[in-house]
Amino acid sequence: MRAYDLIVVGAGIASGSLIYNLLKQGFKGSVLAVDRLDAVAQGPSAFSAGGFRNLWTTSINQQLCSKSIDILRGYKDEMGVSCGFKQTGYLFTYYSKAWERIPEAAKIWADNGVNFELWKPEQIEAKIPGLKCGIDHIDSEVAEYLEFEPIVGGVFGNDCGAFDPSQAAVGYFEKSATFDNRPTVLLRTEVTKILFDSHGKAEGVVIREGSGTEETVMGGIVALCSGPWTNRLLEQSGIPVEHRMPIISQKRMLFITDFPNPDPRWMDIPMTIIDQGIYFKEEAGNLMIGKAKKDSPDTLEAEFEPDYYVEEINLPMQERIPSTAVCKLKSGWASFYDTVTADHNAILGWHDEYPNLLLQVGYSGHGAMESPAAGHCLAELIITGKYQSIDCTPLRWGRFRENQLVHEKIVI
Secondary structure, X not given: OOEEEEEEEOOOHHHHHHHXXXXXXXXXXXXXXXXXXOOOOOOHHHHOOOEEOXXXXXXXXXXXXXXXXHHXXXXXXXXXXXXXXXXOOEEEEEOHHHHOOHHHHHHHHHHOOOOXXXXXXXXXXXXXXXXXXXXXXXXXXXXXXXXXXXXXXXXXXXXXXXXXXXXXXXXXXXXXXXXOOOOEEEOOEEEEEEEEOOOOOEEEEEXXXXXXXXXXXXXXXXXXXXXXXXXXXXXXXXXXXXXXXXXXXXXXXXXXXXXXXXXXXXXHOOXXXXXXXXXXXEEXXXXXXXXXXXXXXXXXXXXXXXXXHHHHHHHHHHHHOHHHHHOOEEEXXXXXXXXXXXXXXXXXXXXXXXXXXXXXXXOOXXXXXXXXXXXXXXXXXXXXXXXXXXXXXXHOXXXXXXXXXXXXXXXX
């Protein structure tokens, strides 16, 4: 029977960061990473928009993202490979009612040293080719139907931007392989059950290879970086509902189109959020566009829906940026957010009820930007018994039972 000091479920950016940081900080034990897909970072890490920002109003999210930005900035020098890091900024746009609340957030950002600017409509229009902040150009009935209002201001995060989470994940695993206790990575292998001793302590897993062969593997620590599949695994392991995660799996889609025209400014646009939560950025000389479906159900169905772009995204987008009417869909994909229904924030640290069960799940769409720092912090927790760089206890599993939720004061 095989045994490892650490078994990590998943092989995306979260698990890659955890394993690399553990080895870097001196962990001498044996490590196994298990993933059901064909290669490292083929799950949600591969399908993320890859944005990163430190424009948050909760201290823990702000700290994690600021540290991740520092890590990603030096990623190429440390890892020897690029992760596509580009600090092109983040631009949030606002109607008048929401804009009235921005001074409260701006004070928090200023007090915490966040590098941001408050923009006037003309600055927004100068940055995004063809965008019109007013609505005089829109038919009044269309504007009413779309619930459009004039954009009266914007927040621009100078330190924000985008990177390639899948490249970063692969880099973490490749660098981890240079340590003497290089991790073993099992692909095309599913963890079907977590094993516990009579006291509830995690002590191993059952794995099933593609051939259907099952094997018990013992482990000193079992770390879950299992994203939207977390609760299914916990249920299969006999964990009662009250001890599982308040997580649902929500389908998210991204769409790729040509630029609407040859204006060179498109190549340097920030991640931009406009009406109805539509967001877009440059991606390899194209536009990457997304918009979350309202009230998406709990599902692991990942069918791509091209009509969603035509019916729900392109119409409002072309009203705000008329030139995008010609942006025809080239490609796209569907993946998942592991969304924490209670407060839309990650769950990090030890499970209160099951010793040696480590949680790094429920990122709710923040995983790409937070896991570089979270992996560093969780490695500290494992090695020293407590967090050293950033106190991540606000994101503990127990916050749900204690009613100590982590809510953004101003959702942006």
